[in-house]
Amino acid sequence: MLRKFHTYPALISAVLIVFMAITGLVLSFEPLVAHFSTPASASATAPANVASLAAGVADNIANVQRIVRKPSGEIIAYSFGADGPVASYVDPATGANLGTYSPSAFFQFFTELHRSLFLGDNGRILTGLAALAMAILSVGGIFLTARRMGGFRHFFAKAKGTLSQRLHVETGRLSVIILSVLAVSGLYMSLTFFGLVGDSAAGGGFFFPQSSGDTPIAISELSALQDVNLKDLRELDYPAAGDATDVFTLTTASGTGYIDQTNGEMISFTPNSWSENLYQTFYILHTGQSSWIYALLLGAGALSAIGLVIAGLVIWWKRGAMPVRIKGNDAARSADHVILVGSEGRSTWGFAKTLHAALKAEGHKVHVGPMNALAKRYDKAEKLFILTSTYGDGDAPNSAKNFLSRLGKGAPVNHDRKPLDYLVLGFGDRSFSHYCAYAQKVDQTLEEAGLKRARPLFTIDKQSIQQFAEWGRGLTEVIGEAVTLHHVAEQNKTQAFVLETRRDFGQEFQRPKSILRFRPVEENKTTFQRLLARFLPEAWQAGDLFGITPPNGAFARYYSLASSASDGFVEICVSKQPGGQCSTYLTELKPGDRIEAFFRENTGFRAPKDDKPLILVGAGSGIAPLLGFIRANANHREVHLFWGGADPKYDFLYRDELMHFRQDGRLTGAQIAFSRGQTREYVQDKLRADSIFVANLLQEGARVMVCGGEDMASGVRQAFSEILSPLGKSINQLRNDARYAEDVF
Amino acid sequence: MKKLALALLVSTALIVPGSAMAANVNVSVNLKNYGAGGTYLAVYVVDSAGNYKQTLWVAGSRSRYWGHLSGWARGISGTNDRVDGLTGPSLGGGRTLNVSANIADSMLDAGYYVVVDSAIENWGQYPFDAAAPLSNGGTGSGKGFVNSVTVQY
Incomplete structure (x- = not known):
């Protein structure tokens, strides 16, 4: 449920969020650029009250219309020159003109792109939805991370899983605060724009106060302006030239008011409502206008959002599809035989595929799915097959993580409400302690849940196809017909390596050992691929495994790597086992011989x-x-x-x-x-x-x-x-x- | 069908007498070529004393910003005039707004003016930015965002 709440909004909004992140990333540089293109004295904070500043500006700049104090402290004066409107930096102390202020057309373009995509109100709806989606994803992400880590106390524990899962969790934890701030502030600004929150009348009320006298007094003498500290100034609009009845319109950090230009008194002052204050806070938080350093931090947040979307999509894609394609997979509700798979990687799925094909050949309707998808009801089902490996010290593998908790909510029944017959087939490696421990746990729990065990737990060591075939022959007594299981292990994607050197130890000894050094054959790779292979974090390192399937061998053997990708060579140490197919093959290699092999991560041993x-x-x-x-x-x-x-x-x-x-x-x-x-x-x-x-x-x-x-x-x-x-x-x-x-x- | 014919008859009856006493006036407002976009404009008629008489057009779709077109807003706020059907999108710098409006014959060549108020977010507002006499060929140049305004009929 929680995961759907995270996945669906992400899928719907992925493109939009990436768009917002890219444009936001560009905009995050605006305060930096503005900071370094501001005339030097303009950023000096001189103590001046607004009245003397307003008077100074009026003296220095003809036809001044309005002065605005930017969150970063610069004062901009807007006036009308001979050729149209002009914006100028002014010295906060004297009001002197420091030169033209020209907001970058580049950043204006991106601002408009970021907030409306140049689609007017429709675009603003889209960007508001993007903020909403981002907020939902942030909240869901926090809870999912906590769940994944085993509670909020372990929120910052080491992330595990595939590269994309780790990237997603690590990036998310680092950036979730920034992303939440961006999402909530963006959403609030959007809602304000559409008048859904805040005072819709603000700024739009037709209220026209008038000055009381006939003769304006000097600007520097306006007492209501003298009372305003410069750092509280937001905007000041001058009265229309020659109109003695017009007023000064003043916006400060705390509200908006009108000043009578003939006596300097405040005519009416409306303090900011909480929603206006909130809006201003969110505006600063969202745009980073007050600090270019903070703005760059927001940019980093935008960058991480792009990474999160990409890594998240990869995770979804890999999770959504079963790792193998099952041809003619029947629906769970129509199948008479249901096969559920618990697997960390692909190998157990391969066996499920073989079983599925064999049962289909006998005319059954067969459904294959992950153990996590256990349903409460399989209408037509007679038999439930569980094929599972074990993770670590008896834990559930990835595709079975939720199996036992789902089983706890109700044992699966068919349409007669009769519990299903079940068989558990465990996959493991006898040389590990906890051999098939999870399969045993599942076998036990299914019986306790009231299902009928059709056959005792059967285990398969090191993916033995002989044992699998033997188990298939034994199915006769269960389903009344012989099931021939010819399993062909799926090949891993291998690449070619050439043996460069070998060093032998104790050849006259009963267990000769050899250190073999291979070099990848890179003739078919571009320079880029070679570089990529070397520098990607995914690149193999010491402690990872080197998988080799000997010629005519059924399954791969794994050897620990004594070198890392950055060493440029692959080194393993082989101990010749009596009768060992793969070790014999390897120890008989001569320098220059080629082998086919592949790498496998061993994240627990790095x-x-x-x-x-x-x-x-x-x-x-x-x-x-x-x-x-x-x-x-x-x-x-x-x-x-x-x-x-x-x-x-x-x-x-x-x-x-x-x-x-x-x-x-x-x-x-x-x-x-x-x-x-x-x-x-x-x-x-x-x-x-x-x-x-x-x-x-x-x-x-x-x-x-x-x-x-x-x-x-x-x-x-x-x-x-x-x-x-x-x-x-x-x-x-x-x-x-x-x-x-x-x-x- | 009958209903449609009746509706047409009634509406034509309403329009035709009106048009007999009013002229179709074209007002063209040309903006200066500045970088900013989103210029709000109010195009309206005032009498020789500067009192508001009639709205011809409001450019800029968000009514909450109309208060910044303060000359016009102050004028219309004292009347019961509606601007339904007289609004459109805001304009970018350098663009020209063409307005076609019905104005009573009695106001033509009678000392009235067509006035334009302008405002741009951040850049400020300019009430009475430009004004042109309400007579055929009347023109005026702007002091703010507006370059020129011309009247023709």
Whole structure:
């Protein structure tokens, strides 16, 4: 509901808001330009009362009609010269003419464009609607951000998600105050223009006060003008030349009045109503006329509005469409089989697509949708299939975030009000703890909600197509017919890389390891694409993953990157697994050989951009991302490495680099353990030996990053628990503060 | 059909006697060429003593700003005159406004004047900016935003 309240107005007004933002951005430079094109003495604030200024101007400028004090302090006099109206800067102290004031035609054009698009009242309605939309979006955005972050207390917590989501949240949080100010003030000015708020009579009342005598007195003697402080002056209109009955019309910060030019008395003074005061405040807030610095801040707000609209549209576009196209997807209400997908990326959707096609081939009507779209009623449905992965430590993946709360509002039934039969298929990776934990939770909760479990939870490890096919064969007993599931994993968009160098370690050893350095093949790329790939924030960095599908292999294997895009090469560390298809393929490559591979973000395992110390812990080829962090440590933050190998003679990976980085300051200290060396110790032993030092680092806010096998990771967790408990802390607390990250394989 | 014919008959009957005693007068108001746009103008007739007699045209659609055409506004505020059908959009600098109006024959060549008041947001207002005698070929030059005004019939 809240999201719709944000999305729909945005979709309707996107073009308009971008238009307003661009024109507003241009206008935000007007006060700056005006500031630097004002004659020097015109901005000096000399103490003068309005009577002496008005007299001085009348002496210096013939036929003066009106003087206006701009919010920035300059005094402009409008008069009629021989060739028509003239506007001049005047010295606030003396009223002397300082030269012609010519409002920039460029900015006048943009002002009119910004407030009416040159479409008259219709244009003003449009711009008013743009302000309204902006106000709605600001309010909705604040609440959505709070919801996304887990409450207003965490409003400024680190944004997560895709690049566009992060951009949208970060930009929104930074600019929401400016944008709200612009929206509310713009809206109020618009409503005032159309007379919907404020006093509609103001400025339009036909009230014509008259001076009482026959002979005007000297302007400098007008007592009502003498009483007005210069900084309170807004406008002063002189009486028509030669008309002794006419009056001075004075507008000050507090109201409007008329001054009898024959006795200097105020004839009538109407104080500003609250709505006029509000209007003036909003006018200054919206236009930034009082300060060019503030105006530039408004310009930054306009710029961020453009960014917000673009990032927001990207998010909407990606969310609106399912990540895969399902051919012949039936409507939820007419389907007899419903498949709901919980997925963070695309892979689980691919399996759903295969299942959908197979069931359709049997003549069923099948609906596929995200788990977030769970309905309370599926009229024709018999079976509900849930295909879901697990996010993190048992959390819901992106497309299932709202599933359990929706389920809590009512279990799905068919038109007979009979709860559906359901099957849950979990996707995960056994090498992680919490394997398929979310699928288990869903399986359990559906039963508790009163649905009938048609088959026990089935899990699929590392996207195994064999296991998927096996599950399909088992469906016979559930739906009465065999379902043949030939799943062909969707290929990631790969690019070509050529192996540049390889360094081998312990080839005579049971687990030979190789450091492979690839260079992207850039022959098909333009210079622009190459530059873009290097400088985009999206560019891959150390700790991200390098996905390689071996020839004839079914699915991609991921290797942590030991280099960043700015290094210009791709480095990974491969440990040859007995019988491992991909590691065998990689370790047999020769320099000059080509591979096809792709990058995948690993946002949970990146070196944070602060200056807190890093404690890097790893074993074996798990050193790869850690070395990448050290290599990228140009700012020489404090980095301590704890690493464990097998035997210093065979597998001391990156020894030379570590010594080099230790010397040039990128690495502060290193503790290396060898399980088959002279001392026979593990990396966790090194941590325990240094426990006081490590505890001190943690007290300073150090962040721990662990990479390696699960055995090592659990040993390291144990060691950190021991170090943390005297501090009254736990690993979970560190995790919650994003200070304990693991990349376990 | 009958109704339409009747309506035509009645309306023509109303117009024809009027036109017998009034002339169609063309007033042309040329503005000076300044940068600003949005000039509000009031074109009206005064007698030889400067008293308001009749409105010919008001340029500028927002009535709340009409008070700035103060000579005209002061004049019309003492009458029951309506300006329905006598208004149009405001003008940019350098443009010319052509007004065609019915004026009673008795006022032609009888010492009356066509007067123009002008006003522009921020730039100020100019009551009695320009005036031309209400006679065929009468002209006058402006002191404010108006360059010249000419009368023809």
